[in-house]
Amino acid sequence: MxxxxxxxxxxxxxxxxxxxxxxxxxxxxxxxxxxxxxxxxxxxxxxxxxxxxxxxxxxxxxxxxxxxxxxxxxxxxxxxxxxxxxxxxxxxxxxxxxxxxxxxxxxxxxxxxxxxxxxxxISVINAILERELSGFRFIQGELAPITNPVEIAEIDDAVEASRKKGLHGAREHICTAVRLLSKKPDPDYRNAIKEAISAVESVAKQITGSDTATLDAALKQLSSKMELHGALKAGFLNLYGFTSDESGIRHAILDQPTVGFVEAKYMTVVCSAFVNYLIVKADGAGLLK
Known part of the structure; x- marks a missing residue:
């Protein structure tokens, strides 16, 4: 006030x-x-x-x-x-x-x-950080660059849902993405994006039972077993292409990719949201214990 x-x-x-x-x-x-x-x-x-x-x-x-x-x-x-x-x-x-x-x-x-x-x-510290206009908040026990409450909740929900369903690979990838995003004084945005996208890959592969399938193939298998909204699937595969094509994050060996906090935070939140979406859909279809 x-x-x-x-x-x-x-x-x-x-x-x-x-x-x-x-x-x-x-x-x-x-x-x-x-x-x-x-x-x-x-x-x-x-x-x-x-x-x-x-x-x-x-x-x-x-x-x-x-x-x-x-x-x-x-x-x-x-x-x-x-x-x-x-x-x-x-x-x-x-x-x-x-x-x-x-x-x-x-x-x-x-x-x-x-x-x-x-x-x-953590709640009290976050309140102080918010009041004094700090650029960081605690997310999953790590101080990370500021995000709004909805984004924090999306990440927390993905971690908790992955833990409950035994999707430990996805949980670890999301937690690692947050740690890399919050690394001080030099955040690792490039690898934060890689970890975030790996969380989605891990969920899709574990649900389908295929360790070798690409994300595209894994999502196609999931589509045959449960209802996946076509636009959501297509949209995420387009984002996946952002990290996987020759000029994207994973293959940028000679040239430093032009990626910063905004892109890394966005991908971490979006991937967490998609992990939540896949878990809910797979659970509803009886594909998870």
Missing amino acids: ASFSEKIGVVKPNRTLQVTSINEALRNSLWNLFLDLYEDDRSRYWKRVADYTAKCFRKVPKDELPSRDYDSRTWVKEYFYSLEWYRVYDFIEFLVHNHRNMTAESYGVHTSYHRFDTSQL
């Missing part, structure tokens, strides 16, 4: 996405979240956060860590504020991936965990 000063035009609001930088407001907002997380009314977690950071992220000797909890917080803070923008995002991912273990507390045979689980933590 715009502030009063922004509404009357005294202050010009910031409308620029932060893609290759992190401003003071965003960095401070993230740090304030860490303070709320690791210094709550019941427990202080800073020594364990510092310990994990030293061992697994910063890779420095543990015996050089401060002994007091307060000083451990200062140690983490000074490090956090010294990081380049892309390492800040690396550190956020690290904290998310290790949050549960860092905050687990054992009481005899019982183990207590933080009041925020990992999914809640």
Whole structure:
């Protein structure tokens, strides 16, 4: 929501996405979240956060860590504020991936965990990133370049549907596409597209039971077993040609393909949507367990 000063035009609001930088407001907002997380009314977690950071992220000797909890917080803070923008995002991912273990507390045979689980933590971080106009969001546990909620849901649904139906190849290809798309500071758009299209190939081949069929052949086999909309099939095969012809992504050996974030994100979302479509249709036709 715009502030009063922004509404009357005294202050010009910031409308620029932060893609290759992190401003003071965003960095401070993230740090304030860490303070709320690791210094709550019941427990202080800073020594364990510092310990994990030293061992697994910063890779420095543990015996050089401060002994007091307060000083451990200062140690983490000074490090956090010294990081380049892309390492800040690396550190956020690290904290998310290790949050549960860092905050687990054992009481005899019982183990207590933080009041925020990992999914809640991701939701709060995404809200901060959105509010402060960051160009990244968490998708499937990875910080990726910004997409709208519908696109995020399409990717998440494809990963979950593939997992439930045992289509592990497709799931891995989609997750790898997201990782390559979110690679910092140099995303790998070319290989993100290759992984996304491979997810569709994997689903089609696994459903038909043919490991050698081309995507065109696999979709023709599927058409004989279940109803596939002709326009959708033709449209996707045209997209497939974009990645497979001599001047396309897969065969561009001598010349760097002119592909960027827009193309890579589009193909990742479209391929995820088509994976969802094939899974639903195949499941309805009784072709999946």
